Amino acid sequence: MMSAADDRLQTGSTTFFPVHSRLTAMPTSSRGRRQDPMSQLPIFQNIPPGTQPEYFHPPYRSSLKRAPTRPLVLLPQTLSERTGPVFGHAAVTTSDSDLTSQHAGPPGGERIVVNGRVLDEDGRPVSGALVEVWQANAAGRYKHKLDQHNAPLDPNFDGCGRMITDADGRYRFTSIKPGAYPWGNHHNAWRPAHIHFSLFGAGLLSRLVTQMYFPGDPLLEFDPIYNCVSDEKAKLRLISWFDWEHTSPEFALGYRFDIVLRGRIATPMEK
Numbered sequence: 535m536m537s538a539a540d541d542r543l544q545t546g547s548t549t550f551f552p553v554h555s556r557l558t559a560m561p562t563s564s565r566g567r568r569q570d571p572m573s574q575l576p577i578f579q580n581i582p583p584g585t586q587p588e589y590f591h592p593p594y595r596s597s598l599k600r601a602p603t604r605p606l607v608l609l610p611q612t613l614s615e616r617t618g619p620v621f622g623h624a625a626v627t628t629s630d631s632d633l634t635s636q637h638a639g640p641p642g643g644e645r646i647v648v649n650g651r652v653l654d655e656d657g658r659p660v661s662g663a664l665v666e667v668w669q670a671n672a673a674g675r676y677k678h679k680l681d682q683h684n685a686p687l688d689p690n691f692d693g694c695g696r697m698i699t700d701a702d703g704r705y706r707f708t709s710i711k712p713g714a715y716p717w718g719n720h721h722n723a724w725r726p727a728h729i730h731f732s733l734f735g736a737g738l739l740s741r742l743v744t745q746m747y748f749p750g751d752p753l754l755e756f757d758p759i760y761n762c763v764s765d766e767k768a769k770l771r772l773i774s775w776f777d778w779e780h781t782s783p784e785f786a787l788g789y790r791f792d793i794v795l796r797g798r799i800a801t802p803m804e805k
């Protein structure tokens with residue numbers, strides 16, 4: 535459980551109050567009248583066309599049945615969507631961010647350290663965001679009953695981790711580089727190496743589910759999921775870059791992946 539002192543989530547210069555405390559901690563004007571709580575919250579900017587995946591993208595077969603057939607209905611941004619949910623931080627431990635030390639031995643594969651910052655569209659750090667990751671092992675196999683690829687499972691690798699961003703919006707985790715794997719989208723279809731990300735920022739509207747790719751991967755050109763995004767600059771936001779600063783001698787290669795929640799330069803969402 536969070537203490538009352540921990541009840542505020544800082545996002546840059548903006549303080550977010552969770553719903554239950556906002557109603558009692560609502561700011562007052564100099565005349566003593568309560569101000570409209572909605573006026574204290576950020577307004578998210580419109581998203582330029584082409585910078586997020588198309589719902590209907592025929593090369594990605596799953597989109598044929600999944601894409602909406604009617605225009606979307608825009609809902610107003612309400613107080614609860616912009617301030618909640620609030621999650622406790624006690625359950626997330628530092629060991630959750632090391633995917634290579636969850637078993638008796640180290641997993642097979644190329645050890646990597648992935649790091650980055652979680653930002654809002656104006657470049658302000660999003661602190662206190664929950665970052666969850668999951669991935670295939672070095673052979674391209676998920677530890678999941680639905681993954682029946684005949685690559686070997688790794689008894690020393692579950693492929694799941696999580697962490698909370700610090701005051702500068704930074705996160706970091708240790709893992710192994712995932713392998714490419716085949717999938718049934720079309721003949722000889724292979725997913726490029728990727729790590730799945732799920733983020734919870736200050737509210738439901740700053741939720742993001744996406745995939746991080748690796749620089750120079752020849753499979754990106756042929757991947758229908760990566761190519762659901764048509765804007766070339768937006769696509770580049772999905773690719774990490776090699777990071778000497780976080781490359782450790784005799785230990786691991788570093789990769790940097792910055793994430794923008796919401797707005798005109800948002801990291802593309804997985805759809």
Ligand SMILES: [Fe+2]
Nearest residue numbers: 670725728730
């Ligand atoms: Fe995947």
